[in-house]
Amino acid sequence: MLPVLPADRTEYVFTDVSPWFTSRAAERFRDHPFVGYRRYDVERSPESQGIEAGRFDLVIAANVLHVVADLRAALATVSRLLAPGGVLLVLEATRPLAWVDLIFGLTEGWWRFADHDVRARHPLVSAETWARLLAQSGAADVATVEAARDDVELLSRQAIVLAQRGLAPVTDANGLGRVRRW
Numbered sequence: 195m196l197p198v199l200p201a202d203r204t205e206y207v208f209t210d211v212s213p214w215f216t217s218r219a220a221e222r223f224r225d226h227p228f229v230g231y232r233r234y235d236v237e238r239s240p241e242s243q244g245i246e247a248g249r250f251d252l253v254i255a256a257n258v259l260h261v262v263a264d265l266r267a268a269l270a271t272v273s274r275l276l277a278p279g280g281v282l283l284v285l286e287a288t289r290p291l292a293w294v295d296l297i298f299g300l301t302e303g304w305w306r307f308a309d310h311d312v313r314a315r316h317p318l319v320s321a322e323t324w325a326r327l328l329a330q331s332g333a334a335d336v337a338t339v340e341a342a343r344d345d346v347e348l349l350s351r352q353a354i355v356l357a358q359r360g361l362a363p364v365t366d367a368n369g370l371g372r373v374r375r376w
């Protein structure tokens with residue numbers, strides 16, 4: 195994303211819960227001076243980590259959200275970062291593969307999921323499930339992008355799910371003002 199963002203009017207914050215990833219990123223993206231780096235835990239509220247909620251036009255969650263214990267809670271927390279009209283872009287692998295389990299299954303995080311009504315046996319969910327969870331969490335609009343071809347059976351399939359936060363308070367059927375959850 196960085197080469198296509200206008201450097202003169204972009205502020206980008208690269209985050210991870212692990213300083214190892216943020217320091218590697220700082221090295222790799224050093225030619226993009228508009229990028230800042232900080233620790234951020236997707237399972238904790240932005241404010242409790244010193245991050246102002248409602249400030250970001252775009253939040254990119256790349257292959258991270260599947261690590262959480264509760265997807266619904268994490269989506270609610272992460273979406274609080276968005277400014278009105280802002281977009282959450284979720285990039286996730288969407289199909290279980292035995293060889294992937296053999297590698298990442300050795301890490302504790304892979305098996306942390308406790309939302310067994312959504313994820314009964316495996317941390318990854320389909321693009322449709324991501325879209326449903328985001329719509330249920332109150333996103334104003336949701337779209338998914340998936341590779342049309344599925345000819346390489348052994349490779350992990352990645353999907354992009356986009357969810358947009360509503361622009362402003364909306365009025366319900368009785369003409370009463372109410373605020374979208376996000």
Ligand SMILES: C[S@@+](CC[C@H](N)C(=O)[O-])C[C@H]1O[C@@H](n2cnc3c(N)ncnc32)[C@H](O)[C@@H]1O
Pocket residue numbers: 210211212215234235236237256257258261303
């Ligand atoms: C599969 S890696 C993806 C790394 C990177 N986002 C990318 O796309 O290349 C999963 C990442 O999630 C991070 N992670 C694990 N738990 C997290 C949490 N609670 N909050 C934020 N990041 C977390 C790990 O440190 C790791 O960097």
